[in-house]
Amino acid sequence: MQPNNTSAVICRNCALYQTARVLGLETPDCSSLNRIVLRNHPVRKNEVLYHEGEPFRYLYLIHSGSCISNATMLGNSHRVMGFYLPGEIAGIENIGQETCNHTTYALEKGSICQLDFAALEGTLSENELINVQKYLLGSAAHHARQLQWERSLTGLQTAEQQIAAFLMNIASRLDARGFPAHQFRLPMSREAIADYLGLAMETVIRTLKNLQSRNLIDIKAKNIEILDESRLNSLLAS
Amino acid sequence: MQPNNTSAVICRNCALYQTARVLGLETPDCSSLNRIVLRNHPVRKNEVLYHEGEPFRYLYLIHSGSCISNATMLGNSHRVMGFYLPGEIAGIENIGQETCNHTTYALEKGSICQLDFAALEGTLSENELINVQKYLLGSAAHHARQLQWERSLTGLQTAEQQIAAFLMNIASRLDARGFPAHQFRLPMSREAIADYLGLAMETVIRTLKNLQSRNLIDIKAKNIEILDESRLNSLLAS
DNA sequence: CGAGATGTTGACGACCCTCAAGTGCAGTGG
DNA sequence: CCACTGCACTTGAGGGTCGTCAACATCTCG
Incomplete structure (x- = not known):
C-alpha cells in the first residue's frame, strides 16, 4: 500500500484534520480515530447525508463538494436553511437533541468524513474527550456567530446588499480553508440562493446581472469571479 | 445568616441551575461553583455586561431582567443582534475567540450570574469539566438552531409574519423557562424590535396595531397579551 | 413642570414580488 | 447528427408592501 499522502493533504482542508490535532495526534492520517470515523467517503450528487426527523448520531465533515440543508416550515413548505462548503461540519447544530431537524444532501459529487458523535464518549480517553469537546464547542460557537451575522444582513438591506453579502460570505468561507476566494463556483441553483435569502429568483438573477454590468463581478453560469472586492x-x- | 432558599428558587429559572446539576451537585445552591461564579449579581438598567472588542472571559446567565446585544457593522453603523431573556446565557457565542464581538447591556433592572469560563479548566475535575462542556455544547447548538430558525424567517415573509414570528419566539422562550407565555412584557423599545427585524419602526407599530385591531393580540405600551395563538x-x- | 426620548399617524414613492412569456442548455432517444 | 423534452435561467410589465419624511402625541424622569 502506498503512503497515504493524498488523503493527508486533503485532510488538511477539512475540520477533521483539526479534530485529529486536538486529539494530540501529530500524524495527519487520523488513524486512531478509525473506530468512530468513516474517512473520505464518496457521495453522489443529491445523496442525502441525513433526513429531517431521523435520530441524530453523526457529524459530517465535508472534504470536497458541498451540501445544502432544507427544513420543513409551518404549513409544510420547505426552506433552504444553509450551505456547507469544504472543511465545514454538517450536523453540528443537531448536538443536544434526539433527532435531526434538517434534511441535508450533496449539491455535487464529493467526499465526506462521517464522525460517530454518539460513540465519542465511550471511545476516547477523558483527556482526549475534553479536547474534542472543546474543539466542537468552539466550532458550534463559530457557527452561531456566522448565523448571527447572516441574520443581521437579511431584511434591513436591499436585495443588492444581500446578494453582495452572500457572495462575500461564500468567498470568505472558502478563503478560510485555503481555496481561491476571488474565482469560484456557486454550487447551488439561483432558486436555492433566492430561497435562502428570502428573495425572488428573478431578483437574484437581475441583481447578479446588474453587478456584472458594473464590473463588480463576472458570472458565467455557476462560475463567478469577484472583480472589485472593495x-x-x-x-x-x- | 438565613438559609439561601430564595436564591435557590430563583436559580431554578436560570441556566446555572442546569449547569449545577450537570456538575453532579444535587443541592441547587451551586455552592461548589462559588470559586468561579459570581452569583445573583444585581444589574442596573443600561449596565453593560461586556463591550465589543474586550477580551472574552465570562458567560452571563440571566436570572431576571433582560439584555440586548449590539454590534458594529461595516460603515460604523450599529445593529441589534439579539435579546437575552431570563434563563438564557449571554456571551456563549464568544467561546473560541479572544474578544467579544457584541456589546451587551441590560434592558431593565435585574440580576445575573457571572461564570468565569476561562477558569473552568483549572478549577473542575476532568469528569466535571466533561459534563460542563457537554452542557455548554448543547446550549451552543441550541442557540445555533434558534438563530437558524430566526434567519429563515427574515426576508421571505411579510412584516406581519415577521412580527408574529417574533412574538411567538419570545413567548416560547419565556414558556421554556416556566414564565407566563400569553401575557408578558416586551422589555425592548419599538425601535430595537424594528432594528432587530430589519423593519422600519413605523411598520412595527402599524403591524402591532393591526394585529390588535383583529383581536389577535392586545398591547398596552410594553405589555402584551396573546389573545389567539392559533x-x-x-x-x-x- | 418642562424637555428630551419614545411612540404614533399620514402621504408618497421606490423597490421588489408576482405573473407570464421566452431563451438556453443538458440529457435522451431516434 | 438532430429533434425533443424538461429544467434552469432570463427578461418584461404591473401592482402591492413597506421605507422615508414630516408632524404630532405621549411618556419619562430630573
Missing part, C-alpha cells in the same frame, strides 16, 4: 464590500456599508 | 401561528404558514 467596491462590493462598500455596498454593505449603508 | 391564528397568530397560522399567519406563519404561507
